[in-house]
Amino acid sequence: MSTLEYSPYAADCPSRQLLDRIGDRWSVLTIGALADGPRRYSAIATRVQGVSQKMLTQTLRALERDGLVTRTVFPEIPPHVEYELTDTGRSLRTVLVPLEQWAIDHMDGVAEARSGYDTRG
Amino acid sequence: MSTLEYSPYAADCPSRQLLDRIGDRWSVLTIGALADGPRRYSAIATRVQGVSQKMLTQTLRALERDGLVTRTVFPEIPPHVEYELTDTGRSLRTVLVPLEQWAIDHMDGVAEARSGYDTRG
DNA sequence: CCGTATCCCTACCGATACTG
DNA sequence: CAGTATCGGTAGGGATACGG
Numbered sequence: 001m002s003t004l005e006y007s008p009y010a011a012d013c014p015s016r017q018l019l020d021r022i023g024d025r026w027s028v029l030t031i032g033a034l035a036d037g038p039r040r041y042s043a044i045a046t047r048v049q050g051v052s053q054k055m056l057t058q059t060l061r062a063l064e065r066d067g068l069v070t071r072t073v074f075p076e077i078p079p080h081v082e083y084e085l086t087d088t089g090r091s092l093r094t095v096l097v098p099l100e101q102w103a104i105d106h107m108d109g110v111a112e113a114r115s116g117y118d119t120r121g
Numbered sequence: 122m123s124t125l126e127y128s129p130y131a132a133d134c135p136s137r138q139l140l141d142r143i144g145d146r147w148s149v150l151t152i153g154a155l156a157d158g159p160r161r162y163s164a165i166a167t168r169v170q171g172v173s174q175k176m177l178t179q180t181l182r183a184l185e186r187d188g189l190v191t192r193t194v195f196p197e198i199p200p201h202v203e204y205e206l207t208d209t210g211r212s213l214r215t216v217l218v219p220l221e222q223w224a225i226d227h228m229d230g231v232a233e234a235r236s237g238y239d240t241r242g
Numbered sequence: 243c244c245g246t247a248t249c250c251c252t253a254c255c256g257a258t259a260c261t262g
Numbered sequence: 263c264a265g266t267a268t269c270g271g272t273a274g275g276g277a278t279a280c281g282g
Contacts (some may be wrong), residue, residue: 006203006228008221012254014228019221023144025275029130031279041244050132057245068236079279088227092182097222098216100129100140106209107127107135110190113188113209144257162264173256178265199263200262 021066026051026059029095031085034069035093038084068092140185145173150218152206153192159205189213208222236237 004010010018021027028047033039034046045056060083063069074080085093142148147169147241154160154168166177180202184190189210195201206214 006225007151008224009168009170014232016223018224018231019145019149022220023146023149025141025144027210028140031215033132036206038160043194047130049130049151053245054247054277055275059274065235066231067238068231073244076243077282079245081244088230091227092223093218095216099143099220099227100136102213103129103136103139103143103218104127106212107139110139111135111191117186117188119178131277174265175257176255179255194264197263198262198264202264 021062022092024059026055027063028099030056030059030063031068031089031093032100034083034085034089035070035097038072038082041083043080044083050082136164142183143213145180147176148184149220151177151180151184152189152210153221155204155206155210156218159193162202165204184210204240208242225236 006015008019009071010016029043029048029051033044039047041056041060044060045051045053048056051059060069061073063073064083068084070084070086072082072084074082124235127134127136129140131137150169150172151165153163160168162177162181165181166172166174169177172180181190181192183190185204191204191205191207193205195203
């Protein structure tokens with residue numbers, strides 16, 4: 001283990017709080033939905049299946065507050081709002097891609113492990 | 122966006138459930154605590170600051186069920202239990218390391234972005 | 243179209259006490 | 263040492279209705 005003064009293992013370290021935030025239900029998927037460029041609110045909602053309006057708005061606001069996403073309002077009627085990853089957001093996306101791929105690669109193995117564990121009781 | 126049939130963006134895809142699990146409060150840190158080799162329950166508890174006995178046990182059981190961690194009981198008195206990452210667990214750890222490093226690298230910038238956002242109201 | 247506001251429930255999770 | 267059991271507060275988050 002490293003001897004760094006700051007690490008996510010310390011309860012009061014800011015990096016731990018960052019990890020907690022990323023670890024919420026929708027942040028990773030929302031960031032992924034913005035990977036290919038700016039997207040409208042409705043487009044994100046469509047892509048991140050199962051997210052409620054409330055949680056999507058809440059997640060986007062939190063990401064904006066953290067400087068990971070920008071929010072641009074086009075003064076039109078009907079309203080038009082676009083969200084886009086910042087440089088920091090894109091750097092986070094970079095490390096999330098392998099995680100996503102890992103989940104896809106291992107989902108079958110994990111499902112198998114679960115049923116084996118459950119069978120043994 | 123990819124045209125893969127399975128992706129975490131689909132609500133019913135097993136990879137989404139995997140991502141949900143990893144995204145809980147303690148899984149990432151618990152896996153990190155096992156990165157350097159087998160560890161006893163109490164050693165893990167010490168390293169993952171702030172975790173309660175209940176949540177640590179629950180997290181370890183879930184990881185074991187998913188085939189990411191093995192649990193070995195040494196029949197001694199007092200009891201001696203060791204946890205160790207499986208190959209699958211180690212492969213997950215590989216993709217989590219950059220995420221951890223990202224959190225450390227960007228915690229200051231994010232904190233700054235937050236206070237800026239909050240100041241503007 | 244893109245939100246906000248409210249209600250309300252439940253699942254997470256910490257605290258505490260107890261056991262092999 | 264390494265758990266299990268139980269209780270109870272609280273925050274997450276869905277459903278619904280409404281606003282600019």
